Amino acid sequence: MVSISGEEIEEAIGWRHHLHQHPELGFEEHETSAFIATRLAQWGYKIHTGYGKTGIVGTLSKGSSQRAIGIRADIDALPIAEQSGVSHASRTPGKMHACGHDGHISMALAAARAASRSEFDGTVHFVFQPAEENEGGGRAMVEDGLFRDLPMDRIFGLHNWPALELGKLVARDDRMMAAFGTFEIKVTGRGSHGAMPHEGADPIVAASQIVSALQAIASRNVSPLESAVVSVTQIHGGDAWNVIPEEVVIKGTTRWFEETIGAKIKDRISVIANNVAASFECSASLDYLSRYPATINDPESARIVRQSAASLSEIEIVDAQPSMAAEDFAFMLREKPGCYFWLGAKKEGRNPGLHSSFFDFNDQLLPLGARMWLALIDSQLPKAG
Structure with missing residues (x-):
């Protein structure tokens, strides 16, 4: 698996802090999408727009295989006034990244950058989805022809999970979110x-x-x-x-x-x-x-996630009960086999939950999430021979 340097991780953390300072609500993520597209284009990705209004997809193909996977990261913020007190706090009154989507973007971008110099065989689509918080951006991307125009065998999504110890991973075979x-x-x-x-x-x-x-x-x-x-x-x-x-x-x-x-x-x-x-x-x-259907994993896709995670010493596979919270990745899982999984993001000391006005994504998770995405690419798009 291609490595990610310490300097690249620090840069990705810088991206995360920038995004945290400039949150945008669902279907308003114009600056966020431009930020993502600029970097993907620098690394040789073909940029696709027009899915879910402000959605961005970066596509990279290598070798001759027809295999293709999707990696999804949500990009919207919430209408919450931030009280975290961090130096990179939101500069937009009444809006903040209170669910860690800034971290999800940065993990995916770090993985996309590294994947651009890896030797996989097939196609990877990095799907940056708008409006996960209540507005159904996942449904909008599907309705706009995401899977029709960009065929994928499977699609994967993750969420940071402050209730789990850092680095623990949950990928259930069936129910994940209500x-x-x-x-x-x-x-x-x-x-x-x-x-x-x-x-x-x-x-x-x-x-x-x-x-x-x-x-x-x-x-x-x-x-x-x-x-x-x-x-x-x-x-x-x-x-x-x-x-x-x-x-x-x-x-x-x-x-x-x-x-x-x-x-x-x-x-x-x-x-x-x-x-x-x-x-x-x-x-x-x-x-x-x-509003949203239940998020139900495909068992084979969940097995793939666990198998990929097992190759990383920093990640521990655990089980947990499903959550009664909801997730619009469910609309994508209705169309394609895939898996939605949690990565533990618990902080030492005070550990605000998702949607708290005191929440700030745990930057220690960023390299783990990026390497998890690379492990999945290696697993699903191995180079022949």
């Missing part, structure tokens, strides 16, 4: 003076009972052997101390693995909201969106 949906329930009643509640129909009381009743979906409508989450995360209603409002809005998220469970959750939310609201002389309307 499917997710969002819901908004509008509860409408009849407003009244707070001192005369009997003259109205109180949507706040109705909404409170709906929130409580929704908790029974996972505990009473889904088998204990299956996984399901229904979480209310917002309630909005009223703007005066002494006025019962006309309307209350409840918002939240749902998670599941089996599609039948996802359908059951949606149905039960609707039934509960409407019937509970009616019992308080109110009405309810539901706006429900199924």
Whole structure:
């Protein structure tokens, strides 16, 4: 496997810090994409644009083999005000790389640079995907013809995982991340003076009972052997101390693995909201969106990841339970065999989790991730003879 020098790793860390200082939200990653494309072009990669608006794919072919793999890195930031206090903190108020995508980009770029001087046989596509955070950039790239225009045998994606010790790797044969949906329930009643509640129909009381009743979906409508989450995360209603409002809005998220469970959750939310609201002389309307499918690995692709990782002394293969968080790499796995895996990124001392305003990618992981990508390229595109 081609080596990566210490100077190259330091430069890649510099890229990561630059990207961290200049975060861009989903489908707005214009400067980030230009940063990526400039470097890939310098190393001889053919640049493809037009996938998922701001997505970038760098393609490099060597030898005569028709084999091809994809390596995906997400590139968007989050609408969070950074409080990490690091010297390379975000310079854009209200936006930050709170999930480590700046690190994912830099790991992939470091691997792409090294791969440009390696002797593999086949084609590697480095897929830099926009809008992973809630906006479905993976789906957009697929719909724009990513796999139609750039055939791949398999595709791989990784995520830094602060809950795991540095260098530990999890690549499950099946479930990795849950499917997710969002819901908004509008509860409408009849407003009244707070001192005369009997003259109205109180949507706040109705909404409170709906929130409580929704908790029974996972505990009473889904088998204990299956996984399901229904979480209310917002309630909005009223703007005066002494006025019962006309309307209350409840918002939240749902998670599941089996599609039948996802359908059951949606149905039960609707039934509960409407019937509970009616019992308080109110009405309810539901706006429900199924956002991402579950991230399910292809077993053979997961075996390939574990086998490649076993060739690296710095990485330890472990097992872990799947996460109820969601990931839009799922859309790519619906189209192509592949594997999504976690690389442990735990820091000594304070170790903020993903999406924390205090989070900053662990730079110690960068060389491990880059070498992991190179090991996969060596495994899947070996030079003949």
